[in-house]
Amino acid sequence: MEAPHVLVVDDEDDIRAIAEMSLARIGGFRVTCVADATEALVTMRAGVPDLLLLDNMMPGMSGPELAEVIRADERLADVPIVFMTARVSADDQQRYVDAGGCAFIAKPFDPMTLPDEVRAVLEGGPKGSS
């Protein structure tokens, strides 16, 4: 069986590199990284990923805004979205849920445990993490 495909969307090069290394090397996922929402939509329409790891604050379209576009797209609507964010107040959490997120991972994240958290979402495990 082919490894799940995770699309990482983050405007920070370093964070993309770390997430990719963590998810690919430790988790064994297939990983694609893009830097913004436009690239993300192009990539997703070319091949629907199994999970989207989405930064909250990005230049141009923000994470929640991109999530809403994806939810409105019939072909992409079912892709689980995990937000990566520094902002985790109760209000923020509600915003991620409203935007269609099914979990969030707080930044700074631990690269050693990130793959497990992603796998938990893919397997329909607990929503949200710390």
Next chain:
Amino acid sequence: MSSGVVGWGAPETTVPPVDPELSGNTLIDSYSLLRGITRAQSRFILEGTAETVLNELLDTLLEITGSEYGFIGEVVEDDDGRFLRTHAVTNIAWTDELRTWFADESPNGLEFRNLQTLFGEVIRSGRTLISNDAPNDPRAAGLPDGHPPLRSFCGLPLWVGSEFVGMVGIANRPGGYPPGLVRELEAFLGTCSTIISAVRLRRLNEAVSAQAQLDRLRVEQYAAALALTPDFVGIAEVDGRVVSINDAGREMLGYSDGLVMGQIHTAWSRRQLIEVGLPTALSEGRWVGESEFLRSDGSPMHVSQAIVAPKDGRGEPMFVATIARDISEMKAVERLRRDFIATVSHELRTPLTSLRGSLGLLTGGVLGDFSGDVDRMLRIAQSNVDRLIGLVNDILDLERLERDETVELGPIDPRGLLAETVDVVAGAASVEQVKLVIEEDLPDGVEVNGDRGLLVQAMVNLAGNAVKFSPAGSTVTLSASLDDDRVVLAVADDGPGVDPADIERLFQPFVQLDPDGKNHKTGTGLGLAIVRRTAELHCGEARCFSDGRNGARFEIALPLEDCACEEGHAP
């Protein structure tokens, strides 16, 4: 008999008095008396000088009754009781000292407070007294040495309606004073009463008018001082009608050369003033708070406002004044500071995420194993990045709490809070080999109204500290109990404790104590500040108990009732 006076001696005499009306005679010269009264009344009406008039009346009375000396006085009452103050008195001073005293004091009235005397009996009783054998009268307490002899005495009370205003005393009429005398002196006594009554009324009016003048002066002083302040000063009637606004106030609102028209408060601010500000000021004299003014161009201005209601001598509010200072700049600076902290802290997270991530991958062995020294250095780097992350998180948390926008109240089971706290700190406790124990002593169904996330974080901060400072093998106890109308959440440890002198300081931001001097377990210094702020936002209290030796006990006491304090947010 030619005169009723004849045979009328001491009271114990058995000779009955002769009624002058029956005998067709009068005891006194009625014509002289009437002339004296008329003259006195005219002078009093025309000149208004009571003392002169009463002295003339006394002279007339002495003359027509054949008395040697006497007085006309007012009955006055103070805290020590009733006493006599003379308005007219014969000078009978018999020593130089008394003569001086008489000359100094008689213009203002002489005061006689010893009522164990014949005149004192009149003052006490308000009734006529005649004593025609004064030296042997038991009611007289004797005379001071040198006092002219007192053979007979007649004391006549002066009444105006039901008010006992004064008395007339005369002495030493040859042959004594017959009872019928009182009737014949009725008109005379009436005149004296009226004049004394008028003097009293005048004195009362003067006091009222002096008080009014004082009140007016005070208002003028207030107005003069406030008119020159650089703050907004508005004066209004007690009913809220604006009387005046000072120049500074007009300028502040942008009405530099015109009348202030319409509302000067925004809607919420106006409501607050009507419902809270004004009633508080009127009942307690003062209200201080923050409100929002409306400038003439319609823009709002944040002000710190005081409403004062100075009271008059009777305790009634005289007017309402409001003093306000523009604090919009201060508010802007405060906002800037908060935005700055939030932005900086947030921007710090991005590089920290990269640092933490790359170090995590290195120490996790994902990129291969490192030799002892390299591995040790990488772990030092990682643990310090973790500290930095903790600091940034705490700064952001405290900042959010200061903004107090994040409190979301709901019913919470305190037992659940303890369990959740233990889940979070269990890992650290196992590393430190510290045992975590939960003790709860709460009746079923007890809940607090609070923000679950904040309370868990506060308890985690307390439990985390306790674990950090506990010796290996010891126990940290988390408990919940009921104390009157509060639920007390507590964390107790067997660590080195806190010096009682340091306890208060401990809750301030960036304060860290180093109990054993080794400084080996450091935190951000914000954990307890967050605990205190969280407690305050719940109308509760954070506190610490320790004797500085045998461990410490930290508590968060939360009210059972819904939060109604200023800090709190009603659900």
